[in-house]
Amino acid sequence: MIIDRADVIVTSPDRNFVTLKITTSDGVTGLGDATLNGRELAVVAYLTEHVVPLLIGRDPACIEDTWQFLYRSAYWRRGPVTMAAIAAVDVALWDIKAKVAGLPLYQLLGGASRTGLLTYGHASGKDLEELFDSVRDHQEQGYKAIRVQTGVPGLTSIYGIASNATFDANSGVRYDHEPAQRGALPNEEDWDTRSYLRHVPTVFEAVRNEFGPEIPLLHDGHHRMTPIQAARLGKSLEPYDLFWLEDVTPAENPEALRLVRQHTTTPLAIGEIFNTVWDYQQIIREQLIDYVRSAVTHTGGITHLKRVLEYASQYQIKSGMHGPTDISPVGMAAAMHLGLAIHNFGIQEYMKHGARTDEVFEQSFTFEGGMLHPGEKPGIGVELNEQAAAAHPYAQAYLPYNRLADGTVHDW
Ligand SMILES: [Mg+2]
Secondary structure, eight states: OOOOEEEEEEEOOOSOOOEEEEETSOOOEEEEOOOEEEEEOHHHHHIIIIIIHHTTTTTTTOHHHHHHHHHHTTTTTOOOHHHHHHHHHHHHHHHHHHHHTEEEEEEEETTOOOSEEEEEEEESSSHHHHHHHHHHHHHHHHHHHHEEEEEOOOOOOOOOSSSSOOGGGSSOOTTTTTEESSSSSOOEEEOHHHHHHHHHHHHHHHHHHOOOSOOOEEEEOEEEEEEEEHHHHHHHHGGGGGGHHHHHHOTTOTHHHHHHHHOOOOOOEOOTOOHHHHHHHHHTTTTTTTOOOOOTTTEEEEEHHHHHHHHHHHTTEEEEOOTTSOOOHHHHHHHHHHHHSSEEEEEOOOOOHHHHHHHEEEEEEEEETEEEEEEESBTTTTEOOOOHHHSSSOOEEEEOEEEOOOOOOEEO
């Protein structure tokens, strides 16, 4: 059996997704997610021009060899475009291998280590009333852990706030908090760290008073603070017992987390924009984080993220895989198989996709009682409805960016 063809399929049912479909000479197909939010076509070109021609004729069973070949033969290693492209090939080959074996992928990764995956969703609101409604809505959907983001007084538009907190994600109209907006230019948002640092602890105090001490709460700082500001935030949130505080400082400088760590016992998570084990080397070894935030999609696939998580396991650091709506159902399913199999699973982020996306990507994973499960179909359990996909052509969309009150561009 050889790889007979590989097709890159771009579709935009509710947002843009890039999917690699590998077909073997025996007619077995495998899917991989290659979506890089806001830079989708760069990965399309990387795959189409430079990777697909290298795949034809290869043995689809040689996953590790193909991974090393694509990573090392490029000479220009790492980076989000390269690693998303390699991830798509890797997941598609795992999908094929599991289908050939007649097993759900998690069985090939060592079998199930748990019955399901604890999952968190995104509650948000521009004020407390809207936020409380959103938390209640998520609890009604079954979520047992909830990320909390709110508006900040004085700021008009900030990260993580759905424009309609009670939006039904299954209506297919728009996603609850989809930051990438369609159009020729990115949206501009505003930011003020001092206002944010004053406001956030009052929000968590109110949420704990309203919803009690049991529910695991998470918060994302979205890379906006200096180390000393992040340290102050972590310390000020300690009374509210967060499950984690995420992305407190810009991820390019992992050393910044040392200072944060010295000042707070609030658990820290980072890594959604990392793409290799090398990005994690120092912060895992020095135990500067508690959760690895990488997605299978952006970190070289199952082969490479498994390597990161096995390294992390030596330091009692757990997984917290990235799962917003720009991870396609293919990428989500891959994460679920990996999460079910590894020992050091922590939590899985999950934002439901819209109805149009669910029509394009036929899924067998389930979300019941706040727990995800990848299902028992051979492979990763997702198939692409190419006819439905073709009805939704690519639409240019960008993530927003930030300016401070004086016009300075700030981290988004
Ligand atoms: Mg984040």
